[in-house]
Amino acid sequence: MTTEGIPVWDIEEPDIDLGDLVLEDENDALVANRTREMKRSVHAWLCFHSGLFAEWGLTHDAVDESAILSSQRMQSEGHYRWDSAVETRRSAMHSLRTQLGDEITPSPIIFDAEGIALGYNLPGFSDIPEADLRVFNERFDGDAGCGYESWGDFCNYYRNLASYLVYDLSAVLNILEDLLPDYLPQIDQAWVERQQNRHYRQPSIQVVGVHCDRDRTVDQALSARELGRLVRVHGQITMLSPRKTQYITAAFHCSRCDDPEVQLVPQNRYDDDMLFPLPCSVQGHNGWNLLEPPESTTISIRRALLQSAQVNSSDSPAVLVEFQQELTDQITGGEEVILVGYVRSRPMNKTSKRDRNREVYLVVTGIESNSVQTDVEVLPEEREMVMEWANARSFRERLTELTRSFAPPIVGRDYVKHALILQQVGGSSLAQRSDIHVALFGDPGTGKTVMSNYSLSLSPASRYISGERATIPGMIGGQSTKSELFSSGDKKVIVPGVLASVGPGGIAVIDEAHFLDKGGKDLSNELNTALELQWVPLAFVDGGKVVTKTPVLIAANPKKGNNTKFDPLSNLTFAQQAGMKDSTMSRLDVPIVMIDNLLSEDEEEKRAIAALMNLNGDFREDNPDSEILNLRFMQCFFSIAREYSEVRMTPDIMRYMAKDQVKSRLGRSDGDSVSNRRMNSLGRLACAAAKLSFSNVVTKEHADFAIEIMSKTLMDVSPSAAEGGKTMQQSNRDEAIWNALNTFYAITDKSQFNMEDLVEGIRKHWNDVNEGDVPKRDSIVQAITGFLSTGKRHPQNGGLRKSGKTWGFDNE
Numbered sequence: 174m175t176t177e178g179i180p181v182w183d184i185e186e187p188d189i190d191l192g193d194l195v196l197e198d199e200n201d202a203l204v205a206n207r208t209r210e211m212k213r214s215v216h217a218w219l220c221f222h223s224g225l226f227a228e229w230g231l232t233h234d235a236v237d238e239s240a241i242l243s244s245q246r247m248q249s250e251g252h253y254r255w256d257s258a259v260e261t262r263r264s265a266m267h268s269l270r271t272q273l274g275d276e277i278t279p280s281p282i283i284f285d286a287e288g289i290a291l292g293y294n295l296p297g298f299s300d301i302p303e304a305d306l307r308v309f310n311e312r313f314d315g316d317a318g319c320g321y322e323s324w325g326d327f328c329n330y331y332r333n334l335a336s337y338l339v340y341d342l343s344a345v346l347n348i349l350e351d352l353l354p355d356y357l358p359q360i361d362q363a364w365v366e367r368q369q370n371r372h373y374r375q376p377s378i379q380v381v382g383v384h385c386d387r388d389r390t391v392d393q394a395l396s397a398r399e400l401g402r403l404v405r406v407h408g409q410i411t412m413l414s415p416r417k418t419q420y421i422t423a424a425f426h427c428s429r430c431d432d433p434e435v436q437l438v439p440q441n442r443y444d445d446d447m448l449f450p451l452p453c454s455v456q457g458h459n460g461w462n463l464l465e466p467p468e469s470t471t472i473s474i475r476r477a478l479l480q481s482a483q484v485n486s487s488d489s490p491a492v493l494v495e496f497q498q499e500l501t502d503q504i505t506g507g508e509e510v511i512l513v514g515y516v517r518s519r520p521m522n523k524t525s526k527r528d529r530n531r532e533v534y535l536v537v538t539g540i541e542s543n544s545v546q547t548d549v550e551v552l553p554e555e556r557e558m559v560m561e562w563a564n565a566r567s568f569r570e571r572l573t574e575l576t577r578s579f580a581p582p583i584v585g586r587d588y589v590k591h592a593l594i595l596q597q598v599g600g601s602s603l604a605q606r607s608d609i610h611v612a613l614f615g616d617p618g619t620g621k622t623v624m625s626n627y628s629l630s631l632s633p634a635s636r637y638i639s640g641e642r643a644t645i646p647g648m649i650g651g652q653s654t655k656s657e658l659f660s661s662g663d664k665k666v667i668v669p670g671v672l673a674s675v676g677p678g679g680i681a682v683i684d685e686a687h688f689l690d691k692g693g694k695d696l697s698n699e700l701n702t703a704l705e706l707q708w709v710p711l712a713f714v715d716g717g718k719v720v721t722k723t724p725v726l727i728a729a730n731p732k733k734g735n736n737t738k739f740d741p742l743s744n745l746t747f748a749q750q751a752g753m754k755d756s757t758m759s760r761l762d763v764p765i766v767m768i769d770n771l772l773s774e775d776e777e778e779k780r781a782i783a784a785l786m787n788l789n790g791d792f793r794e795d796n797p798d799s800e801i802l803n804l805r806f807m808q809c810f811f812s813i814a815r816e817y818s819e820v821r822m823t824p825d826i827m828r829y830m831a832k833d834q835v836k837s838r839l840g841r842s843d844g845d846s847v848s849n850r851r852m853n854s855l856g857r858l859a860c861a862a863a864k865l866s867f868s869n870v871v872t873k874e875h876a877d878f879a880i881e882i883m884s885k886t887l888m889d890v891s892p893s894a895a896e897g898g899k900t901m902q903q904s905n906r907d908e909a910i911w912n913a914l915n916t917f918y919a920i921t922d923k924s925q926f927n928m929e930d931l932v933e934g935i936r937k938h939w940n941d942v943n944e945g946d947v948p949k950r951d952s953i954v955q956a957i958t959g960f961l962s963t964g965k966r967h968p969q970n971g972g973l974r975k976s977g978k979t980w981g982f983d984n985e
């Protein structure tokens with residue numbers, strides 16, 4: 174990299190470190206004393222964790238053992254609020270030997286602020302003579318400038334480090350940078366040699382486990398009063414940059430000198446602009462060559478936008494966050510995370526450098542969780558109400574009321590609601606994929622939109638996209654064209670799409686899916702990967718990917734504009750009529766076709782009454798006579814049901830469902846085989862049904878319910894339709910054409926025909942064996958061609974044969 178052409182006199186004064194201006198109010202004497210006190214605290218932590226007390230029993234192994242014990246105690250007392258943080262926080266209490274490993278590039282050192290404050294890992298008594306403690310500084314090569322009066326005194330200093338980490342992290346980091354090189358050889362002599370290797374770099378520092386009084390919302394974290402402090406923020410990554418190399422100390426050579434000296438320029442870590450050396454002493458030499466590591470010191474960083482989780486709106490506040498070093502590997506776009514970070518400020522952009530109004534952002538010091546499970550939050554009194562309701566009802570009684578209350582203005586079509594209810598709770602987390610994907614292919618006016626909107630409203634973590642406006646970036650993830658993550662702008666920032674942004678408990682709705690292949694675009698590859706693998710690689714960022722772990726609800730109309738209903742007699746499958754790729758169909762658990770035809774008398778009457786009830790206000794939640802469970806109740810019910818995530822099937826139930834599967838595969842007369850994938854879908858639905866019972870075990874009742882739903886889906890009604898083959902109507906029609914053709918052949922004297930003879934013959938004899946109208950010529954021709962290609966055979970006449978344009982039967 175060369176910097177020729179960049180004017181070297183463009184050197185700014187480092188920006189004022191605002192972090193240092195907001196310390197607690199303290200008088201000057203205290204401030205002066207503070208650095209010394211802080212150094213004693215850091216020294217105390219290092220002494221203990223690097224095994225300096227080994228001769229009094231506090232060996233590396235003993236420190237590791239006490240880490241596990243103190244971690245167990247902290248967990249039992251509820252200090253770890255996210256299970257996923259347990260490992261990280263436990264390792265933070267381990268010895269430095271264990272934390273650092275023995276590679277040239279040491280693993281990060283992790284500080285657990287809460288663990289340090291509690292000090293459960295420190296023994297209550299110690300054999301270390303106080304005379305030794307007082308001069309402890311002499312025991313190691315560097316200068317911490319202190320000793321300790323007593324073991325109690327030492328423990329106080331150790332525990333005070335927690336507050337320094339939270340309120341004055343940058344000072345602690347500076348002290349660590351000074352002291353660590355002297356401490357490393359105390360841990361293991363091998364560090365002497367390793368530190369001399371030119372590729373060695375100091376371990377990075379992570380801080381986790383701040384006390385819950387440091388929890389801030391995204392909005393609160395942006396407040397100036399937090400500057401220079403550690404906070405813990407919960408949010409969702411809505412934009413993520415690729416990895417970049419940030420220069421900490423930049424080394425330069427004059428680009429014109431023959432034997433240039435290395436010029437080291439420490440960089441401002443809170444500003445993106447590179448600082449250059451003063452011009453070379455030779456007149457006219459004004460270019461610099463930047464030297465790569467190890468001459469320069471660099472770190473890897475990624476930046477991201479963190480937005481409040483569990484919000485619908487995309488314009489809610491977001492805070493810029495920066496991940497450094499090892500932490501850059503632990504993050505993907507769209508994830509919901511709990512971060513501990515250090516609040517800093519920086520210029521908003523290149524032109525606002527001298528602007529004293531700066532942007533607040535977060536340097537992440539630790540990731541406490543990147544798999545947060547924050548579902549719809551149920552209050553204790555709400556839980557009590559739901560449990561009381563549920564305990565008083567059988568599985569079927571629960572189901573009846575839930576179905577009635579699900580999208581209440583739609584009466585009837587219960588099987589659709591059943592599928593959507595099961596989608597809300599999802600299958601077992603023990604399965605490779607627990608999410609249930611549903612597709613509704615429906616004529617306009619069949620209630621598709623009302624039902625999908627209701628599904629959407631059941632969780633604020635759900636996301637919506639219309640197929641008409643859908644793009645790969647919008648649906649899956651893409652790159653931002655105008656990002657503000659770096660002051661120079663950055664064109665390769667990952668912006669997770671709708672499928673990658675759904676939070677726990679939510680679903681993704683793709684409405685108007687018949688537009689997905691509109692205008693030459695084809696989203697099916699990415700959509701298929703998102704549905705099946707649940708993560709999609711992003712080609713424009715090396716190693717970039719988005720996670721699309723969400724249940725998907727697809728709603729589609731027939732695609733043909735001038736004929737707004739699905740045509741059961743069409744040559745096209747339902748999926749094709751909706752513009753849906755066969756390959757996408759095969760990834761759906763429950764594809765349902767909703768045709769606007771006359772239903773049974775009973776169902777029609779129910780609908781008519783419903784229309785009147787609607788006028789009566791019966792479906793309004795505020796009507797006390799209404800038998801409808803309100804939306805909040807439904808949200809709480811589903812949230813509780815989702816807690817039963819690990820559902821198991823007994824061998825008996827597995828056998829029972831397998832039998833049904835075999836029956837479905839063998840029992841069909843049309844030769845279609847029900848896919849093996851149906852078994853997986855059936856399993857998911859049965860597990861979901863168990864969750865509705867607030868149970869972790871699938872019973873026969875749940876299995877039956879799953880089979881019942883499956884029998885209403887396209888997969889069972891017409892398996893090949895779900896596979897992208899024929900509609901049931903198509904199969905029936907082809908069979909009718911075949912029968913008419915053979916009737917005609919049995920009667921005629923001719924043995925050689927052209928296509929028109931066959932069409933005419935079928936027309937003439939259609940009503941000999943069939944009812945209703947004769948199919949169109951196109952359908953007949955297509956069917957005849959199909960009989961030839963599939964080798965369809967008649968017991969007497971045999972199969973069709975063709976020579977040139979002449980047709981006949983091969984039993985001739």
Ligand SMILES: [Zn+2]
Nearest residue numbers: 427430453458
């Ligand atoms: Zn020079």
